[in-house]
Amino acid sequence: xxxxxxxxxxxxKPLSEFSSWMHAIWAGWGMPGFLLDFIFQLVIVLAxxxxxxxxxxxxxxxDRKISALMQIRKGPNRVGPFGLLQTLxxxxxxxxxxxxxxxxxxxxxFWIAPLIIFIPTxxxxxxxxxxxxxxxxxxxxxxxxxxxxxGLSVIGILAAGWGSNNKYSLIGGMRSAAQIVSYxxxxxLVILAVVLMSGTMKMSGIVAAQSNxxxxxxxxxxxxxxxLIAGNAEVNRAPFDLPEAESELVAGFNTEYSAMKxxxxxxxxxxxxxxxxxxxxxxxxxxWQGPFLPPIVWFFIxxxxxxxxxxxxxxxxxxxxxxxxxEFSWKYLLPLALLNLVVTAVILKF
Amino acid sequence: xxxxxxxxxxxxxxxxxxxxxxxxxxxxxxLRIVLKLDGEVVTGLYPDVGYIHSSVEKMCENKKFEMITxxxxxxxxxxxxxxxxxxxxxxxxxxxxxxxERAEYMRVMLAELNRIMSHLLWYSAFGxxxxxxxxIFYAFREREEVIDMVEGMTGGRLTHHAFRIxxxxxxxQKDFLSRxxxxxxxxxxxxxxxxxxxxxxxxxxxxTKGVGVLDKDTAINYGVTGPVLRGxxxxxxxxxxxxxxxxxxxxxxxxxxxxxxTWDRLKLRMDEMRESAKILKQAAAMLPAxxxxxxxxxxxxxxxxxxxxxxxxxxxxxxxxxVSDGTEKPYRIKFRSPSFSNLSVLKEITIGSKIxxxxxxxxxxxxxxxxxxx
Numbered sequence: 199x200x201x202x203x204x205x206x207x208x209x210x211k212p213l214s215e216f217s218s219w220m221h222a223i224w225a226g227w228g229m230p231g232f233l234l235d236f237i238f239q240l241v242i243v244l245a246x247x248x249x250x251x252x253x254x255x256x257x258x259x260x261d262r263k264i265s266a267l268m269q270i271r272k273g274p275n276r277v278g279p280f281g282l283l284q285t286l287x288x289x290x291x292x293x294x295x296x297x298x299x300x301x302x303x304x305x306x307x308f309w310i311a312p313l314i315i316f317i318p319t320x321x322x323x324x325x326x327x328x329x330x331x332x333x334x335x336x337x338x339x340x341x342x343x344x345x346x347x348x349g350l351s352v353i354g355i356l357a358a359g360w361g362s363n364n365k366y367s368l369i370g371g372m373r374s375a376a377q378i379v380s381y382x383x384x385x386x387l388v389i390l391a392v393v394l395m396s397g398t399m400k401m402s403g404i405v406a407a408q409s410n411x412x413x414x415x416x417x418x419x420x421x422x423x424x425x426l427i428a429g430n431a432e433v434n435r436a437p438f439d440l441p442e443a444e445s446e447l448v449a450g451f452n453t454e455y456s457a458m459k460x461x462x463x464x465x466x467x468x469x470x471x472x473x474x475x476x477x478x479x480x481x482x483x484x485x486w487q488g489p490f491l492p493p494i495v496w497f498f499i500x501x502x503x504x505x506x507x508x509x510x511x512x513x514x515x516x517x518x519x520x521x522x523x524x525e526f527s528w529k530y531l532l533p534l535a536l537l538n539l540v541v542t543a544v545i546l547k548f
Numbered sequence: 549x550x551x552x553x554x555x556x557x558x559x560x561x562x563x564x565x566x567x568x569x570x571x572x573x574x575x576x577x578x579l580r581i582v583l584k585l586d587g588e589v590v591t592g593l594y595p596d597v598g599y600i601h602s603s604v605e606k607m608c609e610n611k612k613f614e615m616i617t618x619x620x621x622x623x624x625x626x627x628x629x630x631x632x633x634x635x636x637x638x639x640x641x642x643x644x645x646x647x648x649e650r651a652e653y654m655r656v657m658l659a660e661l662n663r664i665m666s667h668l669l670w671y672s673a674f675g676x677x678x679x680x681x682x683x684i685f686y687a688f689r690e691r692e693e694v695i696d697m698v699e700g701m702t703g704g705r706l707t708h709h710a711f712r713i714x715x716x717x718x719x720x721q722k723d724f725l726s727r728x729x730x731x732x733x734x735x736x737x738x739x740x741x742x743x744x745x746x747x748x749x750x751x752x753x754x755x756t757k758g759v760g761v762l763d764k765d766t767a768i769n770y771g772v773t774g775p776v777l778r779g780x781x782x783x784x785x786x787x788x789x790x791x792x793x794x795x796x797x798x799x800x801x802x803x804x805x806x807x808x809x810t811w812d813r814l815k816l817r818m819d820e821m822r823e824s825a826k827i828l829k830q831a832a833a834m835l836p837a838x839x840x841x842x843x844x845x846x847x848x849x850x851x852x853x854x855x856x857x858x859x860x861x862x863x864x865x866x867x868x869x870x871v872s873d874g875t876e877k878p879y880r881i882k883f884r885s886p887s888f889s890n891l892s893v894l895k896e897i898t899i900g901s902k903i904x905x906x907x908x909x910x911x912x913x914x915x916x917x918x919x920x921x922x
Contacts, residue, residue: 269685365566369588369903436679437751446904448573516752517679519904520588 207330207492242334246323254468255285257505261468264509292461300363300454307361312455312462314354318347319466319473326476327402329486329493340401341389344477345382348432351470352378355441355451358463362454370450373520374441378432380527385428387535388421391542392481405485413484420538422482424531429474430508431527433467437515440523475504553594562586566903570599574677574907577917579891581906588902593895597888601921608881613639613848614713616878620868621707623883624919626669629662629698630861631919632711637792637857638868639713642850648839651715652794657728657831658698658710659859660824664735665694666862667817667824670914674814675746677911678755678904683746690738693731697724713848715841725832732832735825739818747814756810760897760909763808770896771889774864776913779816780808786860797834798827810905813912849876863887863914885919 201212217238224234259274259282266273274281299308325340327333337343352375359371392414393399396407408414415422431438442450452463479485479500488496518526559565569580578599584592604623608616620635621628633655640647647655668691672684695705700721702708710716746752762772767780777784785802787795803819805812852874858867864886873879890913898906 265681269682270689271685365564369566436681439679440904446574446907513682515680516675516746516749516755517904518751519755519902521902522754 213332243324246334247320250320250323250469250472251465253472254465255289257468257472258285258288258464260502260505261471261509261512264506265513268510268513289461292464293458295457297457297459298454303363303454304361307357308454309361309459311354311358311361312459312466314357315351315466316354316462318350318354319469322347322473323476325401326473326480327405327485328497332486332494333402336400336402338398338400338403341393341399341404341481344401345386345389348470348473349378349382351466358451358455362451364454366447366449367451367453370441370447370453374434374451376520377434377438377440377523380524381428381431381438381531384424384527384531384535385432387532387539388418388425388428389481391418391421391535391539394539394542394546401480401485405480405487408484409487413482415482418482418538418542420534421542422478424535424538425478425482426504426507428527428531429478430511431523433470433474433508435467435471435508436512437518438523439512439517440520471505471508472501475501475508478504559584563591568906569596574911575917576673576910576915579915579917579920581894581910583903583906585903588904590898590901590903590906593898593906595891595894597891597917597920599921600918602918604922605881605883608878610877612876613850613878616881617711617713618707618709620883621704621709622918623885623922624861624863624866624887624916625706626916627662627666627862628704628707629658629710630859631866632709633659634857634859634861634866634868636711636713637859638855638870639848639850641855641857642853642870642872643713643844643848645714645842645844647715647793647842649794649836650838651840651842653831653835654716654720654840655711655793656795656798657828657835658701658708660828660831661694661698661728662708663824663862664821665691665698667821668694670817670862670911671742671746674908674911677907678752680746680749680752683742686738686745687742690731690735693727697727697731700724700727712841712844714844715839717841719840725835728828728832732825732829736822739821739825743815743818747811747818752814753811755904756814756908756912758807758809759901759905760810760912761808762893762897766893766896767808770893772864772893773886773889774860774862775813775816775820776864776890776893778803779805779813779912781805786858786865790858792857792859798830800827810908810912817914847876849874858884861886863916863919864890883922885922887913887915887917888920891915891920 221231221234224231262284263273274284277283277287299305322344324334325337325343327336355374356371359367359374362368392404395414395417396404398404398407434441442452447453452460455463476497479497483500486493486497488499563584563586566583566585567580568583569575570578575581580596580599582594582596583590604619608619611619617632617635620631623631668687672687675681675683698708698710699705701724702710704710762776762780764780764782767777767782773784781804783802783804786792788802800823803816803823805816850872852872854869854871856867856869858865865884866886867884869882869884871879894910894913898909901909
């Protein structure tokens, strides 16, 4: 019981103790230590991926329930208790569907695009602190790593748009590239202000910097709002869902995708939503910190709070137009983010 | 497949052709639009109609007069009652049938309910066109009530076959008036809710104000009618300008827009629903007792001659031109459908805007494809 409590509240210590204990046994068997490290890494990666895929299924259900609430409907309620198994059933359906390859596609980019989008999305979670000491890999450039890896997904969307041999897909891919590139800049500037305040790029360090003070959402309120908007644009959700604007572009870059390849896009989209919310919770809402409940529970509560805001926005607003999208980023968000950064720097200096 | 004029000639390297439809989420049916694009900007547009041409006019020549009424339902499945009206009015005019007062009021009530139904569906569809997925459920909540009322009266939910030559098949249901009153009591608030949800939304106003501007002269030159024409500031409404039935007895306003842009057309339809509610209230109060159907001969055989009747449908002026040669079947019928003229103006107001605007503008024209193709 005490061990479980320790594991929940202060995961770092027992985990490292366990690791050194295993290393001792391993060395006793005369095996090289790096092999054990490799196995550890593999287990961690598999565990994180499993949790995230299940979590993505749950977020899809959650999003659908929220949308049902806003649209005076009931939402999924047939498969399993309260429709909880609905998304699982959808995934199974997508798995066993025929995988259609249209004619004259660029086969390499068509096949590799879902993977390019899917893998980085999951790779990012390596540096997120889920709890006290519960970080798969606590890099000291954690936030930089997140920015760099999430930037990769635009290549996947472009590849999907180009490879599909479909004009709607191509327009969707081009829109997405423009959108992600232009919203990344205000986002990075806002993150920079947070880094200035905490003095570290390590994700656990940023959480620790908020432990004895007020959470960064108070001094960085403008930054939090900009982060939410830019993050919403990064994950291509309404009102920024131009790359897959249904009424104009049919389904945008995933028009030609079906079966599991489509499921990859879908899972990646919702995992991205979780990622943006988790990063927002870590940077601005104090990460896993909170009274009474175990840290990991607090982490999920805060993340789901941000997800709820994003869902609310999604189901309320109409879609913005492509030129307005660019204007909004370059004319409003970027100057505001710059101002936010400069003011933060000046206040910290004096 | 017809090729657009600009598909025949060589287009520049900067431009490409995008085929929107006939299967596309936002062409509302089977309309095909060929776009010439420079990046996202539209430089050429060609609507290709006729995918569901069913030769209704020709079929009517082989049907007896009373058998044609259901065909007019299918022209515009969203405001079927108004289309019935123009046709039965044409036959009644040829035969010189005088409707009982009660039937006239019942017709006005059904037609206005139908207009509300149509505008509510347009509102939901337009929401989907601009990417707002929530408004549809709110509009359908009220639309369902209206449909239930009309269903109780006519038995149909979409293509009602509401009118018969000379009046109605049956009288109003007993609880029709109380249901109508209950509905109208809250409808005003609900329209305000729709406006708050979509029409006055910041993003929507930014997307539609100044987009797809249709000036008065162009509108008139193209024969545009209905809300699209009134959106351009031209106060022409057949219910006011050429009052048919008992419309001259009601007090209502012809709503007009100012700039003729997409937003004006949206706002205008909201106002029109308010006016329809006003007419409904007055009609319910003034509804006289009496017969619901005139004395009509068993065999409908109008005297030889020709006639043109028109009504203000939810989309504009719908006209029926009919020639009778004195037999049981019409010699020739020609329908003048509003969406056809309204679609023809699309090219004029879309060139130079973005792909997303094409969808928004098309949505604001409120096209119904079977009525264009006939």
